Amino acid sequence: MTLDVATVDMTARIGSLTLPNPLMTASGCAAAGRELHQFFDVGELGAVVTKSVMTAPRSGRDTPRMAETDSGMLNSIGLQGPGIDAFVEKDLAWLREVGARAVVSIAGSSVQEFRDLAARLADEPGVAAIEVNISCPNVANRGLVFACEPTSAASVVAAVRAVLPPTIPLLAKLSPDVTDIVEIAAACVSAGADGLTMINTLLGISIDVDRMRPRLAGLTGGLSGPAVRPVAVRCIWQVQAAMLAGRLPTVPIVGVGGVRTGLDALELVLAGACAVQVGTVAFHDPSAPLRVRDELAKAVQERGFSSFMDAVGHAHRVLATAEGTR
Amino acid sequence: MTLDVATVDMTARIGSLTLPNPLMTASGCAAAGRELHQFFDVGELGAVVTKSVMTAPRSGRDTPRMAETDSGMLNSIGLQGPGIDAFVEKDLAWLREVGARAVVSIAGSSVQEFRDLAARLADEPGVAAIEVNISCPNVANRGLVFACEPTSAASVVAAVRAVLPPTIPLLAKLSPDVTDIVEIAAACVSAGADGLTMINTLLGISIDVDRMRPRLAGLTGGLSGPAVRPVAVRCIWQVQAAMLAGRLPTVPIVGVGGVRTGLDALELVLAGACAVQVGTVAFHDPSAPLRVRDELAKAVQERGFSSFMDAVGHAHRVLATAEGTR
Amino acid sequence: MSVPSSRRPGGPVQVAGRIISVRRVGAYQHLTILAPGVAETARPGQFVALAVGGERTGMLLRRSFSIHKVTPTGVYGGTVDVVVADAGRGTHWLTTRGVGEPVDVVGPLGRAFPLPKTPEACVLVGGGYGTAPLFWLADVLRERGCRVDIILGAASEDRLFGVLEARRSSTTSTVTTDDGSAGTKGRVTNVLGEVIDRADASVVYACGPMAMLRAVTDVATAHGAVAQVAVEESMACGIGICMTCVMPVEGPDGQTRMLRSCVEGPVFRGDTVRWESWQDGIGRVPDDCVGAAAMRSH
Amino acid sequence: MSVPSSRRPGGPVQVAGRIISVRRVGAYQHLTILAPGVAETARPGQFVALAVGGERTGMLLRRSFSIHKVTPTGVYGGTVDVVVADAGRGTHWLTTRGVGEPVDVVGPLGRAFPLPKTPEACVLVGGGYGTAPLFWLADVLRERGCRVDIILGAASEDRLFGVLEARRSSTTSTVTTDDGSAGTKGRVTNVLGEVIDRADASVVYACGPMAMLRAVTDVATAHGAVAQVAVEESMACGIGICMTCVMPVEGPDGQTRMLRSCVEGPVFRGDTVRWESWQDGIGRVPDDCVGAAAMRSH
């Protein structure tokens, strides 16, 4: 059965949040949606995840800030942005105006900064959810990245959860650069995360063999793109499996990492993701988020699911059945 | 200046071991050299690193054992092999016969097994070095991978070092799937590692969207190939930088991960590797290890180095000079 | 152009090939590739591993194809023919190449079909593109005085390959399709027993999907013939260095080992293959396999 | 073929283009690409971002090229011309494409050269393939009654582009090469002051390498002209969503900000660019840049 337009129910539920479909942009790969709106109506997406915003305006890092690698890229933007006030006034207002659902990503260099940012957003209309980008250095802890340490990660989540109304779900975005992602996931969920976004970029370096120095001015960068999809699928799988095994409470997972097509998105969904973000691939194909939505809908329908949510985590059930009948 | 044949001194020194050139096969990507010997004389390589061998013969895992991913692949072989006795009798003997330098990779599910394997090899002629593959589950510690925990990693290294003669260097092969690779590297060096091999594969999963189950029979697999090169370069860089900063004693680094060309190899060398292994790419191009050797020699010479060893870690010096003059 | 030769006599070489002819044949693309050094030593049942995707591709692994035929002495050197089904991204790339385009070739790879030492009656069975290597085999067998009967099967008519070639190279040729769109409706194994008996065949050569090879082996054995089957396992390297392509095969010592189908195969005696190991696309290591015990510890 | 149009009037579209002509010009490949929807609204100074490597490529990012010219009303729709130097793996792929091959196009992107409201004398300066967008600009300027003088510079003769076109589209045209293989030996800036003075020019438009743009800005300013320069920064997206292509530019409020050269450029007033920020290939964020203080905490 090949379909031009899928009619399957694509409603995605992330805790208390209901979205018309599971497709989102990825933080830092869509700015605040305005530029992509030239190519498609961003209101048609499940949500627009905005670039991680901090309190003050930030210039970002020195350039070059990017290096292309095999099936991927490194970036070292340094969270360039206008600061929370300008963000709320201009970007959030614009998203509201065009009828887009905004998942606002926040970043801080201290627990206090995360809390303040969340408090500032708590009463703003049009915030569908908050995503905390904990892949930033914790100034109080020798610059160690929050996401790499369960107690640091948990303290951010708890602080943010405390100032947000219950109507706004909190997603904790995890880094794959850890020995045990389930441990970090469990710490975030215990601290009150309503969902988990996986994965942020992997730490990488690329060297310019002509200039014989690192390509990125900032030395290290985040690796993203199709190259990392197997790592994203693995992280989602491990956390979903741990939830199924009762090792941590079940919360929704938002998948991100190397999605180029609807079938790539389906990989993440079958592993356990109930929403999917498209990041780097939007640089190559600006209409990718919407294209992937349609391709995913078709793929879900062709596989005989009556609704998108039925496909979430389905590979775990297939595997359990196969092992059971062995 | 473009050269057909480079005349630069390519001698590579890994502690007490001197090799005619820095190119090696990667463990598990060349069996014991016999098959590649149909395409080129494996004696021309710096060394042949053999597939990790365990005590008993092993059937390996169920199939499928591989899945192609973007610019990479996943494998889940399960260390299929003949066991140490057959290895010594047939494979090691053959390598000796054809005049190849053998770096023997060993794997164990307990510290005891590692020690016994090393003891068995200690008096065998033709062992240029031992590489301990500590990316295997430690049966005594809930199956936790040795390489993911500094004390487990160190106990393997110490046990192996204790039974090897000082003439045989010991390389500890590290996994990138850890929060802090410098910590593991430091533990291995303190325990007596003469060198570090970086990196082993990254843990990944790929899902078959038609069968809606993981592609690999063994569920997870190791991600390798050009997709992971930025992670390899980053690990090598971090450990080399830590050595330069005196955070751990300086030992040689053997680089591996996604090398396809001589310029890729040069990236690893500039980051700090004094030898380079070619793994997955040999599946695509069986003569890759030798081709990369020649391309690397040319690249080193074209950049005006008088010997290969002068290029090792050179990007750290370039960066330090640049920062100094800023 | 000098002809590259393997460092092992008769062994594989790697060569920068070039497509010199492409033809559509039913559902397949038939390619002739100039690949000096490969054709010269190849024998029926061997295969080539082709690089796909061009420079800077994200597809890292070669794809394997049975050699359909070889012409060792073309004007520019030897050529190799392969028959390719568009089955995925790599074969899609191959089936959309034009004449003159470069294709990197490694081959000949694997063990060829073992040939009978004396003239025997042989039945050749192919499923889908699995028939590709059989006509060359038929020619070699007939040169040795063997009687050759061929059975071609496929899901539907467009997936049959070589119906005319089969007629030319055999005493009898039989066609089956699952949907009855050509020949007898049904499977090759529906007619195989009869063909073996009629020809009084002692060897059955087969190439095609796993399930077919298993069924062919059963029928051949039941009818007193030895089955020699060419299998198709997922291969990362094709040359014996990666251990991905293994399958459980019983040795002369009665022990089952996980053998590499790229170098110890792709041709195996059907009755040595532990067919029951495959279920739902997973190939289980049999419990009694050499080295299976060691896997239980981790 | 229906013409795609941007959801923002005059904004970019993404279109499956096709190469309809390729020509070698010195060291460059001149491509004409059928790309309906792009040509119609493009203006001189804008660029297109082309996908490279084909399906399943490992090269994820588009490559940017100045639009050399457009033909909005071809037989099959609008076409866009670009001039490509083989500078690396992606441009190598592009320069080896043949007629009829598909190329995915996003464009027109970026801000065009601002045009004077009244007829003014303008000097156009191009370095290497940086001359590509200038002839179209010259035509547009002359339509508005402007005097146009052109200076073309390059390392050597084969790296000059458009010497004849320059002569046709200008009052005077001057050629310089670093090695003296054509025209005056030296840099474009060796002759620029004189050309500005002779034409009494009030605007200098320039496109070329960073170092040249800086020098052009200095000379233009010294000779009382405003420099409008089209820069070339490494771009991951080309459409304003990634923040990789930024550079320090002073705003009307005297504050320096890291602006995206893909959407707020590629054309900037030369005297607003903080040229001193680049050293050894690294673009430093100036200490007085908006948001630089916040970077010091981490």
Ligand SMILES: Cc1cc2nc3c(=O)[nH]c(=O)nc-3n(C[C@H](O)[C@H](O)[C@H](O)COP(=O)(O)OP(=O)(O)OC[C@H]3O[C@@H](n4cnc5c(N)ncnc54)[C@H](O)[C@@H]3O)c2cc1C
């Ligand atoms: C010895 C041998 C001989 C073969 N002969 C022929 C032939 O003559 N004609 C023909 O059309 N095909 C033949 N095949 C199958 C052919 O190799 C696969 O169809 C092809 O590899 C699929 O690649 P893809 O990129 O299109 O599919 P993808 O699914 O994108 O491939 C992904 C990966 O899986 C592997 N793979 C997928 N399917 C198969 C398969 N069926 N067998 C082995 N590996 C697979 C690929 O090699 C690749 O590494 C043969 C395979 C083997 C092992």
Ligand SMILES: Cc1cc2nc3c(=O)[nH]c(=O)nc-3n(C[C@H](O)[C@H](O)[C@H](O)COP(=O)(O)OP(=O)(O)OC[C@H]3O[C@@H](n4cnc5c(N)ncnc54)[C@H](O)[C@@H]3O)c2cc1C
């Ligand atoms: C606005 C703009 C207009 C341009 N116009 C032209 C033109 O008309 N003709 C022309 O030949 N070239 C032009 N360039 C430069 C062209 O984009 C680069 O030469 C090209 O991107 C290099 O790609 P590559 O794959 O060959 O090199 P690689 O070095 O393999 O590229 C790796 C990555 O770095 C980026 N990159 C490398 N060099 C440059 C560069 N000089 N500028 C920007 N990105 C770079 C690539 O886009 C790619 O993402 C322009 C660039 C920009 C930003």
Ligand SMILES: Cc1cc2nc3c(=O)[nH]c(=O)nc-3n(C[C@H](O)[C@H](O)[C@H](O)COP(=O)(O)O)c2cc1C
């Ligand atoms: C240029 C760039 C900027 C990014 N900025 C952010 C960011 O500000 N906050 C964040 O949480 N993730 C950021 N990311 C990570 C992405 O949101 C995403 O997690 C990652 O890139 C993996 O997905 P992908 O492979 O689809 O890009 C950024 C990624 C890129 C490529």
Ligand SMILES: Cc1cc2nc3c(=O)[nH]c(=O)nc-3n(C[C@H](O)[C@H](O)[C@H](O)COP(=O)(O)O)c2cc1C
């Ligand atoms: C099929 C396969 C088998 C491997 N087996 C081993 C092994 O037995 N021991 C080991 O230390 N590493 C093994 N590796 C890891 C490689 O040696 C290497 O560290 C890794 O693949 C990264 O390098 P590459 O990208 O060049 O392949 C294996 C890799 C592959 C692809």
Ligand code: FES
């Ligand atoms: S395919 Fe690698 S061993 Fe057979």
Ligand code: FES
């Ligand atoms: S290139 Fe992405 S913002 Fe300019």
